[in-house]
Amino acid sequence: MSEVALKTRAARTRAPVWLRAAVPWALAVLIILALPQLMTTSFGRTLLIEMGIAIVFAVAYNMLLGETGMLSFGHAIYFGLGGYAAVHVLRFIAAGLLLPVALLPLVGGLGGLVFGLLFGYLSTRRAGTAFAMITLGLMELVVALALIFDHLFGGEEGISGNRTSGPELFGITFGSQLHVYYLVAVWMLVSLALMRAFTRTPVGRLCNAVRDNPERVQFLGYDPSRIRLIAFAGSSFFAGVAGGLFAVNYELMAINSLGAERSALVLLMAYIGGIGSFLGPILGAVLVTFLQVALSDYTQAWLLYLGLFFVLVTLFAPNGLIGLVLMHGPIARAGLLHRLAAAYALALVPALLLAAGLIALVEINYRLAIRPELGPAMKLFGVAFDAKSATAWIVSFLLVGAGLLGLRAVAPRVAARWGETLEVARA
Amino acid sequence: MTASALELQAVHKSFGATAIIRGVDMSVGRGERHALIGPNGAGKSTLFHLITGRFPLSSGAVRLNGEDVTGLAPFEIYRRKLARSFQITNIFPRMSVYENLRCAVLWSLGHGYSFLRLIDRMPDVNERAQAVLERIGLAARRDVPAGLLAYAEQRALEIGLAIAGEPEIILLDEPTAGMSHSETEHAVELIRRVSEGRTLLIVEHDMAVVFGLADRISVLVYGEIIASDAPEKIRANRAVQEAYLGTVPA
Numbered sequence: 001m002s003e004v005a006l007k008t009r010a011a012r013t014r015a016p017v018w019l020r021a022a023v024p025w026a027l028a029v030l031i032i033l034a035l036p037q038l039m040t041t042s043f044g045r046t047l048l049i050e051m052g053i054a055i056v057f058a059v060a061y062n063m064l065l066g067e068t069g070m071l072s073f074g075h076a077i078y079f080g081l082g083g084y085a086a087v088h089v090l091r092f093i094a095a096g097l098l099l100p101v102a103l104l105p106l107v108g109g110l111g112g113l114v115f116g117l118l119f120g121y122l123s124t125r126r127a128g129t130a131f132a133m134i135t136l137g138l139m140e141l142v143v144a145l146a147l148i149f150d151h152l153f154g155g156e157e158g159i160s161g162n163r164t165s166g167p168e169l170f171g172i173t174f175g176s177q178l179h180v181y182y183l184v185a186v187w188m189l190v191s192l193a194l195m196r197a198f199t200r201t202p203v204g205r206l207c208n209a210v211r212d213n214p215e216r217v218q219f220l221g222y223d224p225s226r227i228r229l230i231a232f233a234g235s236s237f238f239a240g241v242a243g244g245l246f247a248v249n250y251e252l253m254a255i256n257s258l259g260a261e262r263s264a265l266v267l268l269m270a271y272i273g274g275i276g277s278f279l280g281p282i283l284g285a286v287l288v289t290f291l292q293v294a295l296s297d298y299t300q301a302w303l304l305y306l307g308l309f310f311v312l313v314t315l316f317a318p319n320g321l322i323g324l325v326l327m328h329g330p331i332a333r334a335g336l337l338h339r340l341a342a343a344y345a346l347a348l349v350p351a352l353l354l355a356a357g358l359i360a361l362v363e364i365n366y367r368l369a370i371r372p373e374l375g376p377a378m379k380l381f382g383v384a385f386d387a388k389s390a391t392a393w394i395v396s397f398l399l400v401g402a403g404l405l406g407l408r409a410v411a412p413r414v415a416a417r418w419g420e421t422l423e424v425a426r427a
Numbered sequence: 428m429t430a431s432a433l434e435l436q437a438v439h440k441s442f443g444a445t446a447i448i449r450g451v452d453m454s455v456g457r458g459e460r461h462a463l464i465g466p467n468g469a470g471k472s473t474l475f476h477l478i479t480g481r482f483p484l485s486s487g488a489v490r491l492n493g494e495d496v497t498g499l500a501p502f503e504i505y506r507r508k509l510a511r512s513f514q515i516t517n518i519f520p521r522m523s524v525y526e527n528l529r530c531a532v533l534w535s536l537g538h539g540y541s542f543l544r545l546i547d548r549m550p551d552v553n554e555r556a557q558a559v560l561e562r563i564g565l566a567a568r569r570d571v572p573a574g575l576l577a578y579a580e581q582r583a584l585e586i587g588l589a590i591a592g593e594p595e596i597i598l599l600d601e602p603t604a605g606m607s608h609s610e611t612e613h614a615v616e617l618i619r620r621v622s623e624g625r626t627l628l629i630v631e632h633d634m635a636v637v638f639g640l641a642d643r644i645s646v647l648v649y650g651e652i653i654a655s656d657a658p659e660k661i662r663a664n665r666a667v668q669e670a671y672l673g674t675v676p677a
Contacts, residue, residue, distance in 0.1 A: 217530070
């Protein structure tokens with residue numbers, strides 16, 4: 001190879017830092033612009049909007065869990081209180097307040113920030129288990145208070161507003177779902193960029209240090225509880241932004257938006273996706289929202305499937321789904337992914353058998369226990385059968401058994417294949 | 428006589444009914460390299476924890492450059508330009524070596540709790556972190572997670588965290604513990620260089636290191652200082668020989 005060719009090759013592999021950093025963002029913008037053209041149904045766009053809101057919330061949550069090592073069991077209160085702040089301001093807008101509806105997520109963020117500072121001040125003096133317990137207690141407290149202050153929170157029915165009541169700005173009225181989609185998309189991108197930038201500031205790095213070893217941080221001149229408070233406040237701000245987006249989308253905030261279920265759901269999103277990377281919670285939010293919105297149309301047991309999925313991920317992929325993806329990074333860069341295809345295809349067969357057996361068992365039980373009025377005749381995977389027949393049960397158990405045995409036989413071979421390929425890729 | 432950089436006055440520490448430090452008076456002069464020696468369990472590490480605010484004192488006082496710092500939090504004492512290393516490696520295992528050092532230089536460069544500027548765009552932080560990285564000989568390991576370093580490398584990083592903020596007073600707790608002979612030589616050379624023009628208080632078991640490095644030596648036995656003097660006088664001190672040095676083949 002000539003010297004010039006060598007130089008150009010070196011230049012190509014070492015693209016400027018800003019360019020390499022810009023590529024994923026440009027890709028994200030392209031995807032965001034393309035998606036509503038691909039998913040034109042109201043259902044599809046609702047799903048996309050929900051995903052965008054969940055992404056902001058999950059990444060905000062990971063500012064605490066993954067970046068600073070703080071496990072919060074009650075983070076939905078900042079989502080919910082932010083949303084309530086937004087919906088109340090929306091009502092003021094309807095009453096004549098001159099504020100563009102597009103800025104409501106900022107109102108939500110400020111709401112989240114105020115309560116984040118208040119409750120963070122109380123909880124971040126402690127770390128670890130004590131911190132987690134305080135967040136749980138605060139959540140119960142806020143839910144109880146919200147039920148008492150009925151005129152502010154509207155109880156089970158909630159507080160509603162009208163997002164089209166605002167002043168028209170550049171022809172955007174939020175009457176159409178697509179307007180809401182783009183509003184969510186813009187706020188999501190801005191929030192993600194800001195949260196990403198935060199991890200690269202001095203305090204962002206100190207958050208990692210506090211996660212790794214809070215004691216040592218003290219001997220470098222910093223108060224770890226102060227750093228925890230900043231992380232908590234930042235996380236609450238962006239949780240509030242997500243709540244504000246939720247308020248604009250549904251034009252309604254109810255008590256269930258700040259309680260235990262949503263708090264648990266965001267924890268699942270972050271954990272399933274993987275808390276060790278910025279992309280992890282994004283992936284988790286997309287997946288869990290999909291399960292929640294899409295699956296709940298098909299089966300009442302979606303929460304059970306979600307729980308099962310969560311257990312599987314924590315058991316077999318402790319770094320989350322993104323960890324599984326990143327495991328393949330060196331192999332993909334070496335262009336050797338095809339070498340894994342056969343092994344993965346082999347593992348897919350017993351995995352599908354196991355999944356089919358489990359789903360059959362869950363659905364049969366749900367039909368018999370929860371919806372007995374529909375009768376025992378049911379249809380699954382295109383097969384009609386009687387839920388009370390011995391055959392249905394035996395086949396289901398056989399599928400589960402065959403799947404488990406098959407996976408046990410195949411798993412070591414898949415792992416060995418992956419190890420071999422990785423070594424080739426590294427060589 | 429130079430003014431004291433660090434002064435301990437009637438320092439006591441008890442854990443429950445057990446008295447660990449039983450009235451320590453000690454003074455480290457400014458610019459001095461001072462070694463603290465003593466048999467296992469004498470309370471050397473406890474004394475370090477008391478000086479640096481990790482444990483509260485039961486009674487007594489600690490003064491830095493004449494200022495009473497008794498009862499201050501560790502980060503407040505650090506801000507008065509006293510930094511330390513730990514006997515048991517105490518680093519940030521999931522962060523790279525370079526990130527470890529960047530966190531360690533931030534406060535001394537006056538960046539405080541800054542979250543509005545990107546750390547990559549802070550030339551002073553990056554220059555200082557890079558300089559420390561080279562100084563402790565870990566330049567080739569810059570991007571390796573600190574938890575994956577070899578033992579001696581982790582010890583070097585431990586010293587690096589202590590010196591990164593350019594403190595006036597450095598406390599090193601057994602910096603060469605567990606090192607091989609050549610690694611120890613390396614470490615001593617490093618300590619000699621970084622303590623140039625600063626005050627050093629070091630706990631060390633290796634007598635060759637102690638007598639080669641220290642201007643003064645204090646001997647701690649069962650929570651009390653039994654001697655504090657120049658190395659040759661410590662070597663000749665009968666009480667010290669009985670309590671401690673006699674057990675070490677000279």
